[in-house]
């Protein structure tokens with residue numbers, strides 16, 4: 451079972467601390483979403499995993515072994531800066547990359563054909579990369595990360611700039627790779643997509659992992675929020691213990707309730723008038739993210 455462990459990584463660029471002891475792991479067969487503000491340290495972490503950049507401290511392990519050049523050849527990487535040869539034809543380029551990773555000519559060609567088919571760019575095999583739209587270039591970039599049949603995927607913002615159909619195609623490929631046992635690590639700012647796709651997420655703020663877990667696990671750290679559709683909060687909330695009104699829209703009030711106060715609050719709301727809904731809110735990843743990042747007060751580490 452392959453597992454990627456990122457253990458207390460640190461990295462500074464001059465006096466700027468980009469990573470300050472970042473730790474998490476990505477397990478076999480899981481899709482792990484790596485999220486955080488601009489400058490939080492996602493790309494730096496991924497570059498260290500790939501050996502493109504050296505960390506100052508900490509360790510990256512794969513199946514318990516410190517990662518080295520041989521293990522890194524088994525990673526499929528989509529760098530943030532991308533990195534295709536613009537004037538080379540799509541098919542030639544992918545076959546060439548597969549050969550670089552040690553595939554024989556026939557296997558490399560077959561793999562190129564398979565991935566261009568899967569990613570919907572088979573008709574573009576004979577076109578130069580530069581002639582493709584940006585979204586299609588990104589599909590080629592994903593094919594480039596996959597063509598040597600990697601055992602681990604590390605993708606830096608693979609979804610940025612994709613149309614909804616391309617997002618679906620790419621999501622399906624990641625799901626299928628994870629189902630085949632491949633750990634998939636990807637960064638994204640599209641939190642709804644991360645919520646839909648990921649088994650677990652890691653939230654990094656100012657170079658430090660502040661939350662890691664399945665989204666339901668992250669929800670457990672929150673004070674429960676309830677949605678009350680009834681009379682305005684002013685008619686029932688004042689004076690009630692354990693209630694904090696967060697928002698009111700139309701007839702709906704969102705409140706934070708201390709554990710054990712639910713029945714008293716419902717009774718008070720009912721005493722004020724009819725209650726059409728009294729339901730636990732499941733905060734979205736976007737809401738969890740805002741809370742976590744605000745609490746950690748982190749965007750970038752000050753220089």
Ligand SMILES: Nc1ncnc2c1ncn2[C@@H]1O[C@H](COP(=O)(O)OP(=O)(O)OP(=O)(O)O)[C@@H](O)[C@H]1O
Nearest residue numbers: 463468486487488489490491492493494495750751
């Ligand atoms: N080559 C570099 N030289 C100096 N500082 C750098 C360099 N690369 C990154 N940094 C700094 O390191 C910090 C982390 O940057 P990084 O690119 O890892 O963040 P990120 O989470 O990937 O951000 P984004 O979401 O904007 O891509 C930032 O403060 C950034 O300014």
